[in-house]
Amino acid sequence: MIPLENFLILSGILFATGLYGVLARRSAILILMSVELMLAAVSINFVAFAAYLDGEAFSGLVFALFVITVAAAEVGLALGIVLRLFRERRTSYVDAADSLKW
């Protein structure tokens, strides 16, 4: 068996990469892609724990399914917002939406 830690490290690296993408990208689409990456990393984490530690019960797998569904719905919503932003500001860079400030 591959040791569990390998999966966790993989999940951690993916999550960190996604986090970096959310924080450091200007384009809204890229931020969404990074969020998806974080969600994927979390799913790997849950599935790994379910497969290695849970035995007969596999609640982690069920949770991963939920994550996929929620991710899909969320992306649909988010792309709708991005589309609106693009129509207002003619750009999809997130720093265009800064009018709610002091």
Added chain:
Amino acid sequence: MEEVWVLPAIPFAVFVVLGLVNRLIPRNGDFLAVLGMAAVVVLVGFVLADFQGAFDGEFFHPAAGANTYAFDWIDIGDGFFLIEFSTYVDAITMVMLPVVSFVALMVLVYSVGYMHGEQRYGWYFAALSLFVAAMLLLVISGNLLQLYLAWEGVGLASYLLIGFYWERQSAAEAAKKAFITTRIGDVGLLIGIILLWRVTGSFDIQEIIHAAEAGVFSETYLTIAMLFLFAGAAGKSAQFPLHVWLPDAMEGPTPVSALIHAATMVVAGVYLVARMLPVYDEVLIARDVVLYTGLLTAFMAATMGLVATDIKRVLAFSTISQLGFMFVALGVGAVTAAMFHLFTHAFFKSLLFLGSGSVIHATEEQEVSELGGLRKKMPITAFTFTIGSLALAGIPIFAGFWSKDEILHDLQKDGPLWAYALLAATAGLTAIYTTRLVLLTFFGKPRNQHAYDHAHESPPIMTVPLLLLASLATVAGLVVYSDVGQLFGFVGGIGEVVIAHGEPHVFAIDWAFAGAATATAIAGIVIGFAYWWGDAKRAVQAQSWAPELHQLFARRYYLDELYQAFINYGILGLSSVVAWFDKRVVNETGVDGGTQFIGFLGHRLKFLQTGRIPNYALGMALGVAALAIVAIGTT
């Protein structure tokens, strides 16, 4: 005697009725007040008879007193704190009751004439009735708290009546001054009452006296308690340094001055000390304070009366001085002498005040500089006023002679020699200023011709009380020899025995002594004639010969200025410090400062809201990281 509580109840009922509906009753209900008072006088006669029969003739024995307990009002802790309504009747009460009721009746009858046509006529009689009710309650009270209640009641009535002409600024201020000055004393009285209760657990006067005699108190504690009690007495009875309200109290109507500030309210302090004298005998330091305060006050007031120019002011200073005499008597332990002087003084002083009221009513003038030669125009007033003056000066057979002589005699026996000399000198001064007043008002040439022409004798409703009081001022002193006097504890005559606070002493007239006192009085009268007869040349000369001394007396020893300065610099100074603290520290720093700080924070923190999504994303990430560290750190 069990029903002695009815005595204050009648005037109180009159007060309630008149206070509420006097405008609806014919003549504003003055007859109700007079009838009520007459009923009280009659009932006092019944109490007197009851008292005489009650103790097998031993009514001058110190233990002869009927304590009637009526009901518990407040009872906390099953006797720990008990306020009850109780009455106590003994020889001292039997002196006060006739004095208060009879003088009040005279004043009420007189007022019907004097106050005729004045506005708020009905309220005047209501307030007077309230006063009499409170005063009667005071003298029959069996416990100190009830006494304090009545004490405050008379203070209130005094305030209302001094300020009767409240449209006049000086009257309103005089009423305020009287109330505040006596209030300062009242605080002392209350502290004294509480101190006594703390040790004995009771407010009952007889219980406290027995406890004190049994030695329950420590010497220092009891001294302090009795000194506080005396502070209250000094305030109400206008002794130094709380005497400043009485001369100003003359702003009230003259019958009020006669009743309240001559005969009854101001003697409440004397009554209190006389009641508690067995306790004072345990702490002689406190009793000495009483003696010397009375002595100082008597002398000071006599000097101030010597130069006063308003008739009522002279009489006010005279009252303060005579009250000082009473306290001197109490200070050497002579209850009988003090109560006797209270008795006689009430009659002749109220007579003098009512007489002065007659003059004021006729001439509309109070200043001596506007009067003179009135004896031809107002013979009855002049005659009765002269009788009152002779009684005040202490001329034999008139009432004042007997009581004043008794005080001087007791002082000479039991007190220091210099005190006796000073009081004798004061008695001489009394004769001098009394003669001065009579001469300047009723003799000589009229100084204000218009006032003189306008003057007329007063109507019978005013002169009859004058005549009645004059007859009492003449014969009241002789009660020492009669059965009537026996009732009051004034058993006298040669060889008879009277009880003063437990030790019998002979109430006998020492004729040599009396002769000396009379000689002083006559000398005073002669001096008065020499200086003020005719056009009073000698008096004017004397005034120019020592102007600072004259000013000292005329400005009442500058005490009023001193008190005002204390108020301005002391009290108002302190209050301005407190005001500064309230404004700067509490308000500006605390309240305003708090709001300003929050505003400042808001001004600075608003820059967190940049509106830029990456900033918010960073915030979220950092927050989650912090939570994760905390969560992992605590597992």
